[in-house]
Amino acid sequence: MVDEDRHAGVAVAGVGPWRLALRRLRANRVALAFGALFAVLVALALAAPLWGDLAGTSPSRNHLSDTIVIDGQRRDVVTEDRVPIGPTWRAKYFLGADGNGRDVAVRLLYGARNSLFIGLTATLISLLLAVTLGLLAGYLRGWVDAVVSRGLDVVWAFPVLLLGIALGVALARDGLQIGPLSISGGSKWIPALIIGVVGAVYLARPLRGLVLSLREQDFVEAARAQGAGPLRIMVGELLPNLASTVLVFVPLLVANAILLEGALSFLGAGVRPPDPSWGTMIGDGVDLLTSAPHLTIVPGVMLVLTVLALNVLGDGVRDALDPRATVRPER
Amino acid sequence: MLRFIARRLAGMLAVLFAVSVLTFLIFAVIPNGAPEDRMAGPNASPGQVAAVRREWGFDKPLYVQYARTMKKIFTGDVVSYVDRTNVVDEIGRGAPRTFSLAIGAAILWIAGGIALGLYGAARAGRAPDRLITVLALAGVSMPVFWLGALASHYLGFEARIFPDGGYAEIGREGVLEWLWHLVLPWSVLAVVLIGVYSRVLRSNLLDALHADYARTARAKGLSEGAVLRRHALPNALIPIVTLWGLDFGAVLGGGAVLTESVFDLQGIGQYFADSVSRLDVPPVLAVTMLGTFFIVAVNTIVDIACAAMDPRIRL
Numbered sequence: 001m002v003d004e005d006r007h008a009g010v011a012v013a014g015v016g017p018w019r020l021a022l023r024r025l026r027a028n029r030v031a032l033a034f035g036a037l038f039a040v041l042v043a044l045a046l047a048a049p050l051w052g053d054l055a056g057t058s059p060s061r062n063h064l065s066d067t068i069v070i071d072g073q074r075r076d077v078v079t080e081d082r083v084p085i086g087p088t089w090r091a092k093y094f095l096g097a098d099g100n101g102r103d104v105a106v107r108l109l110y111g112a113r114n115s116l117f118i119g120l121t122a123t124l125i126s127l128l129l130a131v132t133l134g135l136l137a138g139y140l141r142g143w144v145d146a147v148v149s150r151g152l153d154v155v156w157a158f159p160v161l162l163l164g165i166a167l168g169v170a171l172a173r174d175g176l177q178i179g180p181l182s183i184s185g186g187s188k189w190i191p192a193l194i195i196g197v198v199g200a201v202y203l204a205r206p207l208r209g210l211v212l213s214l215r216e217q218d219f220v221e222a223a224r225a226q227g228a229g230p231l232r233i234m235v236g237e238l239l240p241n242l243a244s245t246v247l248v249f250v251p252l253l254v255a256n257a258i259l260l261e262g263a264l265s266f267l268g269a270g271v272r273p274p275d276p277s278w279g280t281m282i283g284d285g286v287d288l289l290t291s292a293p294h295l296t297i298v299p300g301v302m303l304v305l306t307v308l309a310l311n312v313l314g315d316g317v318r319d320a321l322d323p324r325a326t327v328r329p330e331r
Numbered sequence: 332m333l334r335f336i337a338r339r340l341a342g343m344l345a346v347l348f349a350v351s352v353l354t355f356l357i358f359a360v361i362p363n364g365a366p367e368d369r370m371a372g373p374n375a376s377p378g379q380v381a382a383v384r385r386e387w388g389f390d391k392p393l394y395v396q397y398a399r400t401m402k403k404i405f406t407g408d409v410v411s412y413v414d415r416t417n418v419v420d421e422i423g424r425g426a427p428r429t430f431s432l433a434i435g436a437a438i439l440w441i442a443g444g445i446a447l448g449l450y451g452a453a454r455a456g457r458a459p460d461r462l463i464t465v466l467a468l469a470g471v472s473m474p475v476f477w478l479g480a481l482a483s484h485y486l487g488f489e490a491r492i493f494p495d496g497g498y499a500e501i502g503r504e505g506v507l508e509w510l511w512h513l514v515l516p517w518s519v520l521a522v523v524l525i526g527v528y529s530r531v532l533r534s535n536l537l538d539a540l541h542a543d544y545a546r547t548a549r550a551k552g553l554s555e556g557a558v559l560r561r562h563a564l565p566n567a568l569i570p571i572v573t574l575w576g577l578d579f580g581a582v583l584g585g586g587a588v589l590t591e592s593v594f595d596l597q598g599i600g601q602y603f604a605d606s607v608s609r610l611d612v613p614p615v616l617a618v619t620m621l622g623t624f625f626i627v628a629v630n631t632i633v634d635i636a637c638a639a640m641d642p643r644i645r646l
Contacts, residue, residue, distance in 0.1 A: 150345075153342075153346060154346055154349045154353070157346045157350065157626045157627050158350055158353075158619070159581050159585065159586045159622035159623065161588055162600075162622055165588065165603070165604060166358075166607050166615055166619070167357060169607045169610065170357050170610070255472070262474050263474065263589055266474075266476045266589070267588065267589070267604055268608060269607075279474075279476075282474075283476075289480070289481075289484045290489075296477070296480060296481065300474065300481070303474050303477065304469070304472050304473055304474070307474075308468060308469060311468050312468060315468070
């Protein structure tokens with residue numbers, strides 16, 4: 001924490017701010033419950049291949065002409081008028097099939113992998129970009145700050161969703177090639193990269209402001225007097241002081257990245273079919289809402305649960321790290 | 332004040348220039364096939380492709396192509412690569428639809444956000460406040476396209492309480508029909524945004540209630556409600572209004588693509604989504620610039636409004 005003696009009044013002597021925050025978070029049952037829910041969702045995503053084996057199929061395999069025996073009755077997976085089977089609550093087609101006879105439960109779990117991969121990768125990209133830009137602009141000031149700030153202004157004024165769609169569609173065909181870095185058209189790195197860059201703006205601005213105020217503090221002056229160079233001061237002195245601010249943003253960034261991934265995929269500018277994503281599953285399901293509502297409702301509920309879990313957890317983390325948390329009357 | 336507006340206008344021009352160059356480059360540099368190949372069709376001879384290239388100026392250097400397209404956007408002559416419709420006309424057709432969506436929803440989400448934020452702050456920590464917090468978080472976590480698709484299907488298509496998507500022009504079908512078609516899109520867009528506003532306002536209000544001026548007001552003998560409304564609210568409102576400017580500007584410029592598509596409103600955002608999937612650069616460029624224009628313009632107005640609300644802010 002920046003200001004140790006502000007805590008002295010509220011904190012027990014000898015307890016560091018991080019331990020204090022952890023203690024506050026542990027007391028927040030609701031945040032913990034939702035954190036556990038997120039952990040369960042991650043575990044489910046990791047277990048996707050296991051469920052695939054159990055159901056005897058893969059996420060993109062069609063079973064248009066297959067049949068399945070339920071309670072002694074033989075039923076088509078997809079009927080002649082293209083109505084897919086609903087939830088069977090068995091290993092095969094646990095949550096029913098989609099219009100191509102693909103197993104919804106298997107696709108859902110593999111979709112969770114894609115959503116989580118993109119959400120976490122995008123957040124890492126955002127953090128890396130935002131911390132670097134914030135440190136450089138805030139510490140060096142001058143022309144570096146001018147360039148970074150104007151660049152952030154431009155992205156800030158850009159309609160975010162429109163930018164994402166434009167990039168997603170433009171990149172999807174032939175991928176991206178910058179020097180040695182090459183990403184193929186169907187790669188999940190494309191939506192991750194787009195969402196990561198867009199998300200970095202929200203974090204870079206507050207970080208720059210924080211660095212601007214931190215660099216005037218005595219401990220930076222002391223480091224400079226000891227002969228530390230700019231890089232040393234930025235990484236060794238300033239970076240640790242950004243940690244709590246960054247940590248507050250992490251769950252919220254992941255939540256927003258997953259929502260944005262869903263939106264882009266829904267519009268066909270994110271995960272490429274037949275690779276499953278909750279967004280594409282909802283997009284495919286909407287046309288069949290009358291005959292097979294499970295196709296739309298199930299991935300939507302998963303999306304809401306995941307994002308909600310992250311948002312509630314993020315709220316808890318913010319409250320725990322907020323040094324004023326103990327003086328607020330409501331807790 | 333005038334100097335502030337002049338500075339903002341200059342800044343807006345710079346941002347518009349940067350955004351247009353960026354958008355143009357995205358589609359020019361990233362290899363997704365030359366536009367003349369797509370426009371000439373799959374069975375065109377090399378001669379036909381070359382003719383298309385010459386006619387549209389794709390053989391010119393990039394900066395010439397950029398300058399030509401930009402000039403056409405400002406003179407209103409810009410046409411689609413795909414079907415040669417005039418882009419400005421198409422945007423003009425979508426504008427009343429998008430504006431209807433944006434204005435109604437924006438009123439709903441700021442009014443709802445302020446009401447819930449005030450209510451939550453007045454009863455902080457008690458049951459109603461917790462319920463509002465939960466509902467707000469649930470709303471924020473809701474994908475707008477999913478909520479919209481379900482609302483449109485179950486309340487529109489199945490229950491027939493509302494129309495099943497589409498837009499009704501005031502001039503042709505009357506105010507009631509227009510209102511009827513927009514109730515669901517407004518509500519859905521507001522539901523996913525109200526939570527953001529009510530939560531930010533609630534926490535700002537709680538901070539303001541602990542400020543020295545709030546204690547002074549209480550010491551004067553003001554009731555808690557009066558302190559909240561007359562002293563805390565005006566101070567807590569400024570970040571909300573700034574946030575509102577960003578969101579409202581984005582929706583005005585087509586940022587509500589998802590809501591427009593799900594309810595088939597045929598607004599600017601939907602036009603953008605359709606154009607981008609056909610890699611039709613002129614409409615994409617024009618709509619992106621329009622969106623940027625609205626974001627910057629609304630924010631300038633909001634900054635002026637904030638300066639009027641808070642004498643500490645100097646323009």
